[in-house]
Amino acid sequence: MTSSDRTTLSEASGDNGPQRRRATMRDVAALAGVSIKTVSRVVNEEPGVSGDLVGRVEAAARQLDYRPDLTASNLRRGRQAATLGLMLEDVANPYSGAVHRAVDDAAIERGMAVLATSLDEDPVREREVARAMIQRRVDGLIIVPTGTDQSYLRPEMEAGLATVFVDRPPRFLDADTVVATNRAGAQGAVEHLLAVGHQRIAFLGDLTDIATAADRYRGYADALQATGIPLDERLVRTDLHTRDTAQRAAESLLRLPAEIAPTALFASQNLITIGAIHALHLHDLQHLVAIVGFDDIELGNMLDPGVTVVAQDPYAIGRAAVELLFARIDGYRGPSQHRTISTRLVIRGSGEIRPREVVTA
Amino acid sequence: MTSSDRTTLSEASGDNGPQRRRATMRDVAALAGVSIKTVSRVVNEEPGVSGDLVGRVEAAARQLDYRPDLTASNLRRGRQAATLGLMLEDVANPYSGAVHRAVDDAAIERGMAVLATSLDEDPVREREVARAMIQRRVDGLIIVPTGTDQSYLRPEMEAGLATVFVDRPPRFLDADTVVATNRAGAQGAVEHLLAVGHQRIAFLGDLTDIATAADRYRGYADALQATGIPLDERLVRTDLHTRDTAQRAAESLLRLPAEIAPTALFASQNLITIGAIHALHLHDLQHLVAIVGFDDIELGNMLDPGVTVVAQDPYAIGRAAVELLFARIDGYRGPSQHRTISTRLVIRGSGEIRPREVVTA
DNA sequence: CTGAAAGCGCTTACAG
């Protein structure tokens, strides 16, 4: 907070008046001179109430600013909360935001609300949040899992809790999942670099215990193996999770002796790509060393060169997840379903730089 | 969805087993051979239960996978849902994401959950969502308002609903607010361009009925007036709300006859800045025409030239909002509070291009 | 230390 941030008090009334109690059905019934069952009928638009009483109840409800308590209604009806729980990595990152938006859109159509929160790759928090959401009687859970064991959810699922995993499959649990083609997408990215003529392609990877990171590494290895190029461990950097660590890893690769230094980089995730591009720009190598990133990046087409990426479609992933979730909520009891959303290579320039290409300085 | 997206069924059991009912306190009590009041005491960790009974209740609860129903507990206790409602413009945009993250962080500390949704500048949806959240007994509401009248919330607030408005003040309602220094920030941006030597500065604005857009326009006008430069309506484009309309508006400005064409652009919002930069790049004018944007943009430092912006701090805005909200939830009944979070000019190059500067082609 | 009764705000299942 900077020194010019300020708080001012309204000059209006020094008090917001007496704290009125919120009106209940009983209050409305008393004012309208009917039983609370009649108020219930009017509020729920059940047929068979005389026009006279409907009018009196509606007038009383309006006068008292009556709002039905959905929580009490659901309790008596034996329903859940008409609410979905969404457990993301970080609500502030664009991938999470797009998944959230897809869930939000689908929930609105069904009159459901969405509890959304960040897990920050913390398995303890994953379990706490799951518990907190279940205690609030959510109808279903959509989870980007972070822990190494999701079996703690089995009893809940057996008791009818709809659950879908996104981005990464659950462990020690059989459940619906929606994932991207991580391995094939990474393989495609590296094959693209190989086709351009690169032989020395570095891998910049996220935390190795994240399933998607491991899959993307496999795709990288697959592509090299298919072409008969041996995998050089000196070109592999893993356990990067922030922009800064990625940038430093990229710089260390670029400083390698010329005969073993990479001519191309494969950055296996969003922030890693940004860190690596930063390193290339800092050393003015952005036109000399190729890079392909996994995940699209905002403004990737306006950088120079444009950033070639393997793009995921997080909105489509979220939409697929909520479809599977609603199927469960609507009573589907069959075997778990697994959807795969394909990635797409987006060519913009940085991945098409040829090895040691001569550029006018 | 592309042709390679697929769904596969798990080969495991064709059915997830019988649908067990979720265990209640009554079930636990029966299994443990105690009254439900004793179960309640153990679950709530009330003192004064014999170790023997505690053990039996805990064992029974574990065996039945018992989860307390917070909803029923809150109903009886006369408490709200231990949940906050967060009404954003669009959960997928970075501003909303950062505000959400700040609220998420603060809510976690207090054991509260967050219902978050997108309003999409739709006043009807604003009212529907507010109602849906109130019906779920939220403890408080944080709202980026979109409608032109928020007085519909007055009865709720009088009945004790904590409410804070963010980014834009409410209308026809006295309530806590957190806003950025929109007018002063815009004025500073335009003064910066004037100091660099620009006289013909165009304004690219959002929908005019959005309060922040109007404030930023006032800041633009303030800066011109203070310097004695007449405001030229031909250089003002408003009611832009998407990247594409902003790009077209910027192109129309750049096509103006040389004697009246702008030498600098002030883009009053995120997407508008991106659209305008796109227009500059398309016509290869990015080194000839200056631009300052309101709101920081991702990778703004890696474009060429870097993008000079007036940055807001949406995380700080969200944190201030949730502070005011918790003060209300904790019983503050005084006059409404208004916090102002200051913006910051971030110089990166695009705003320092001098008028008609000669550049080597 | 333990539990039976009543009630949170609402709806179900009946009766009139």
Next chain:
DNA sequence: CTGAAAGCGCTTACAG
């Protein structure tokens, strides 16, 4: 067409 009684899952206010 209307309403009194009972109950959803839990806690309060008592009594023993």
